[in-house]
Amino acid sequence: MTLSEEATDRLADVVELQPTKNAELQERWGMESGSEVHQYLENELGDYYFRDDNSLIRATAEAAELVDVEPGVELTEDEGPPSRIRVPELQAQIVSVLAGPGEESQSVVSVLHSLREAFDVDPASEDVRSGLQSLRRKDVVDVEYRTVPTFRLAVDRDDLEVEVSD
Template identity: 85%
Template sequence: MTLSEEARDRLADVVELQPTKNAELQERWGLESGSEVHRYLENELGEYYFRDDNSLIRATAEAADLVDVEPGVVDDGGGGGPPSRIRVPELHAQVVEVLAGPDERSQSVVSVLHDLREAFDVDPDTEAVRSALQSLRRKDVVEVEYRTVPTFRLAVDRADIEVDVSD
């Protein structure tokens, strides 16, 4: 199957963001709905992606070989635990830097937002922070604790994970 330039670029996004969801691809691709993402995946990239047991979108090994992009989870540790290395956008990397560690009290999205503003002089909106936390959660780097609101903390010691910033 020969891919158009757009399809190749979008396949690279799937490889980079995996494991991912329709909503994350919708945002990246500027589409109107998750249904559009699903339709595009099925029609254009059907043989290069699959959904795992948790319905998360992952690229096939062939897809990763086809595009020159590092997968989002570079090294899964092999034991089913958290990865030892991930490749994420800059905001996600900043979240890893400021988020409470595994032995600390988990933080709300707003608390993480305040820490990001203080540490990096950035001003993302709360939805961008929430999205970053959920993406890191899907990569098994962040865990959630449900209190009055969902709160987050690292699932792995900062020293045990290498974070590469993607473009």
């Protein structure tokens, strides 16, 4: 199956962002809905992706070789939390300010305030929430449900290499 330039670029996004969801690809690709993303995946990239047990979108090994893009997550040898991730800049900033594994977990608002203080940025709270959930799907953030969901790193910051993707 020969892919168009657009399909190859989008396949590279799947490889880079995996594990991911329709909504994340919808935002990246500028599509109107998650169902439009699903249709595109099925029609154009059907041989190169699959959904895991949690219905998250992942690229096949063949896809990763085809686009020559490093996967968004590299697992450690013992298949624990990943040792390396490629994420958008906001998620990299979240990793740098988020409470560590032994610390008290933080709410979305607390993380937002930490980001504002550390980086002089003002992201929307929904963007912070989305970034935390994406990092959770990558197994580098744990969630603790109290009055509101709270988050902390699942891995020691020193044991995680974070690369910012474009």
